[in-house]
Amino acid sequence: MPTINLTEEATLAADICFKPYEPTALKQVFLTGASGFLGAFLLAELLEKTQAEVHCLVRADDDIHAAKRLQTCLERYQLWQADWQNRIHAWAGDLAEAQFGLSNATWQYLGKHIDSIYHNGAIIHNFFPYTRLKAANVTGTETVLRLAAVDKTKPVHFVSSMAVFFSQHYLQQGKLDEYDLPVDDGTLKGGYKQSKWVAEALIRQAQARGLPASIYRPVRILGHSQTGVNANLKDALCQLVKGCINLGQFPDLDVRINLVPVDFVARAIVALSMQPKALGRGFNLYNPESTQWPDFYQDLQQLGTEMDYRLEQLGFDDWLAALQAKIDAGDKRQVYTFLRLFFRSPNNLLMKKPALHSPDMWQLLQELNIICPEVDVALWRTYLRYFQAIDYLTDVGD
Ligand SMILES: NC(=O)c1ccc[n+]([C@@H]2O[C@H](COP(=O)([O-])OP(=O)(O)OC[C@H]3O[C@@H](n4cnc5c(N)ncnc54)[C@H](OP(=O)(O)O)[C@@H]3O)[C@@H](O)[C@H]2O)c1
Structure with missing residues (x-):
């Protein structure tokens, strides 16, 4: 695998420059990735909390298909409201294409009329190379x-990931302050994390050229805190829960887990983006209470009695051996092969993460009345009920 020089990759084209920013009322918003998990909740939150019309870039055959995809997606996540239809504009396009593959007229129209951009779309894949x-x-x-530079300058709100910090620099430092920036020490592994690192660096270069922009870095995003709706089912923690319940065995690990419900992330991003003093900042969106592994096990074990499964705890090596034995015996469940591969990769759940400190952000979120839900047995009950409702736990495919 070729080594990627992140700093060299992060060179913003010289012709992208910004006129002085003059704030305007938020009437038209541009959103990427609205057909995805977080994007759908961002779209709903923007529609609910503002009067703005939202222009969404969606991969589709044409604009009608793009609109249908959005509606299907909002319905699947129990978010759709018919009276939103007139405020959603779906544009068929692709992030990977010049001008997103939009016609020149559409590109110029959007450049002129939109007041703010929420860039949330991305390919998320743990095993794809950069x-x-x-x-x-x-x-x-x-x-x-x-696009932010076409006609008037408009703020960009970029959804990055906490994973940009998972290089040796911060792992060895052991702590991460809210104003720390991702560093390139050559140790950030994984194409996805690298691509988010480089994208963030481009945003910072644009900031240096006068663009008002903010960066939001969520940790692992899981289901809605009330409905449990979750589209992040390929996530390693979800697969671990599924694999352990199938196996009836749970590994004893010395780690903490940190996750945030999708509704908290969407609310936090939209609320922070409305604060003029928040422009130019980066926000690490994590759960202020990370979960100790034994508490996680206890919650899942307790829920087994109501949800008809049994779970026992094994030492990590014995658990891995039990997993391997199932695979060797011809058990074709994809979750088992995923977990075996996952625990062989260097950046798995066992990696120690830096301690997180963001007092200013938590103060601001408190002022905005945004509280991150606690990860407790009640939340896991909500999540597992959703898993059961969609047959996630029994599905042998991926
Ligand atoms: N999920 C997490 O735990 C997590 C944690 C930290 C940060 N994040 C960040 O949060 C954001 C949203 O993640 P998610 O979990 O909601 O992911 P997701 O469900 O996979 O959604 C990704 C969205 O990006 C769109 N997209 C991908 N490639 C595209 C392209 N070439 N052109 C246009 N659109 C494209 C997808 O469109 P299609 O529907 O056409 O595929 C989809 O709408 C991402 O930026 C991710 O890096 C996620």
Whole structure:
């Protein structure tokens, strides 16, 4: 696998420059990735909390198909409201294409009329190399910055990921302050994380050229805190829960887990983006209470009695051996092969994460009345009930 020099990759085209920013009322918004998990909740939150019309870039055959995809997606996540239809404009396009593949007229129209951009779309894949993700995640971000510069300058709200910090620098430092920036020490592994790192660096270069922009870095995003709706089912923690319940065995690990419900992330991003003093900042969106592994086990074990499964705890090596034995015995469940592969990769759940400190952000979120839900047995009950409702736990495919 070729080594990627992140700093060299992060060079914003010289012709992207910004006129002085003059704030305007939020009447038209541009959103990427609205057909995805977080994007759908961002779209709903923007429609609910503002009067703005939202222009969404959606991969589709044409604009009608794009609108249908959005509606289907909002319905699936129990978000759809018929009276939103007139405020949603769906544009068929692709992050990986020049001008997103939009006609020149549409590109100019959007450049002139939109007041703010929420760039949330990206390809999320743990095993794809950087080269395969670059067009959508990096060049797509550069195209977002081009759009921000067309006609009037408009703020960009970029959804990044906490994973940009998972290089040796912060792992060894052991703590991460809210104003710390991702560093390139050559140790950030994984094409997805690398692509988010480079995209963020492009945003910072645009900031240096006068663009008002903010960066939001969620940790692992799981289901809605009330409905449990979750589309992040390929996530390693979801697969671990599924695999353990199928196996009846749970590994004893010395780690903490940190996750945030999707509704908290969407609310936080939209509310922070409305605060003029928040422009130019980066926000690490994590759960202020990370979960100790034994508490996680206890919650899942307790829920087994109501949800008809049994779970026992094994030492990690014994658990891995039990998993391997199932695979060797011809058990074809994809979750088992995923977990075996996952625990062999260097950046798995066992990686120690830096301690997180963001007092200013939590103060601001408190002022905005946004509280991150606690990850407790009640939340896991909501999540597992959703898993059962969609047959996630019994599905042998992926
Ligand atoms: N999920 C997490 O735990 C997590 C954690 C931290 C940060 N994030 C960040 O949050 C954002 C949203 O993640 P998610 O979990 O909602 O992912 P998701 O469900 O996979 O959604 C990704 C969205 O991006 C769109 N997209 C991908 N490639 C595209 C392209 N070439 N052109 C146009 N649109 C494209 C997808 O469109 P299609 O529907 O056509 O595929 C989809 O709408 C991402 O930026 C991700 O990096 C996620």
